[in-house]
Amino acid sequence: MPPSTGLRARMRAELTAEIKEEARRQMGVDGAPGLSLRAVTRSLGMASSAIYRYFPNRDDLLTALIVDAYDAIGAAAEEADAGCAPDDFGGRWRAVGMAVRSWSLANPHEYALVYGSPVPDYRAPQDTVGPASRVTLAMAGIVDGAARAGLLDDPPWSAPLVPGVDVADSVRTLVELALPHTPADAAVRAVAAWTMVFGIISFELFGQFHRVIDDVTPVFERALLEMGRMVGLPAPWSDTHGAAVSSGESDGRPADGEDEDWYLV
Numbered sequence: 252m253p254p255s256t257g258l259r260a261r262m263r264a265e266l267t268a269e270i271k272e273e274a275r276r277q278m279g280v281d282g283a284p285g286l287s288l289r290a291v292t293r294s295l296g297m298a299s300s301a302i303y304r305y306f307p308n309r310d311d312l313l314t315a316l317i318v319d320a321y322d323a324i325g326a327a328a329e330e331a332d333a334g335c336a337p338d339d340f341g342g343r344w345r346a347v348g349m350a351v352r353s354w355s356l357a358n359p360h361e362y363a364l365v366y367g368s369p370v371p372d373y374r375a376p377q378d379t380v381g382p383a384s385r386v387t388l389a390m391a392g393i394v395d396g397a398a399r400a401g402l403l404d405d406p407p408w409s410a411p412l413v414p415g416v417d418v419a420d421s422v423r424t425l426v427e428l429a430l431p432h433t434p435a436d437a438a439v440r441a442v443a444a445w446t447m448v449f450g451i452i453s454f455e456l457f458g459q460f461h462r463v464i465d466d467v468t469p470v471f472e473r474a475l476l477e478m479g480r481m482v483g484l485p486a487p488w489s490d491t492h493g494a495a496v497s498s499g500e501s502d503g504r505p506a507d508g509e510d511e512d513w514y515l516v
Contacts (some may be wrong), residue, residue: 264349267481269295271319283370286313297360310373313364317375318382320361325385332389337440340397341479342487347389348475355452362456366449387445391429394441394482399432403483406440407466437483444478 254305271290288309292302306312332349333342364370365383397403419426419435422442430438451474454460455467464470476487 256349263305265385270302270305270312271315272320274316275360278316278364279295283313283364283367288312296502302311305509311329313370313373314376314378316361317365317379320358321379322363323358323361324351324354324391325382327351328386332393336488337396339399339401339488340393340400340402341476342482343393344473344484345472345487346481347386347393349472351386351437351448352452352471355415355456359456362452363404367457376513390431390445390448391441394437395430395433397484398430398437399433402485403433403437404485406481444482447474448479 270291273294274286276387277290277294287310288302288306289299291312292299306315327350332343335346337343347409355366364501376394418439422430422435422473425434425442426435426438430441433441451467451471455471460467479487
């Protein structure tokens with residue numbers, strides 16, 4: 252590659268990053284629906300026509316921001332998961348949930364962009380599907396790994412089946428894509444837990460806990476443990492936050508018989 256070509260590529264990458272950063276700043280003030288290419292160019296001192304060489308329209312810029320946000324939260328989830336022992340399924344579940352919340356609190360406007368109200372007149376293209384799936388696949392991988400290892404238990408109670416409703420058929424696509432070793436009823440519980448994680452985060456970020464819960468952190472962590480129990484995951488091996496497991500063997504695994512009532516501790 253000629254030096255001039257490499258320089259142009261670097262300059263383009265740097266200016267693209269500046270445009271996206273300014274767009275994020277403006278979204279923090281006006282929200283995603285108020286994002287304007289002209290306002291971005293004015294703030295950056297660019298000619299109004301120059302930005303169209305980088306983003307032909309507002310939707311292209313929105314798509315780039317959405318992909319970045321999904322990739323960032325996905326990377327946070329995957330990094331947290333990779334930091335746990337592969338067969339500590341309960342610990343992995345908790346670590347991923349806490350990482351997702353930490354990223355969301357640190358990036359509330361990006362969270363709102365991808366998990367908040369849809370932007371009027373914007374239709375997400377296929378480019379967003381892969382990045383949007385990263386957190387889902389991380390959490391599904393934990394559940395499916397536990398099922399494959401024979402460590403996914405039934406919950407302490409079982410809801411009655413709804414007459415005439417085929418649960419297995421309803422989640423067939425999900426099971427085929429992300430939970431191939433997981434029974435259909437457990438897949439439904441995993442979906443419920445997955446949406447509960449984001450429901451609590453959304454309530455926190457959008458002010459629904461104001462004057463109701465003083466400190467969301469211990470409530471969220473406890474809820475994660477309860478969700479894990481509902482799905483059927485085993486207890487986390489270690490308890491660095493004081494929420495669940497009594498000490499077991501030297502590697503942090505609960506001793507035999509200790510984990511049956513871990514969710515009650």
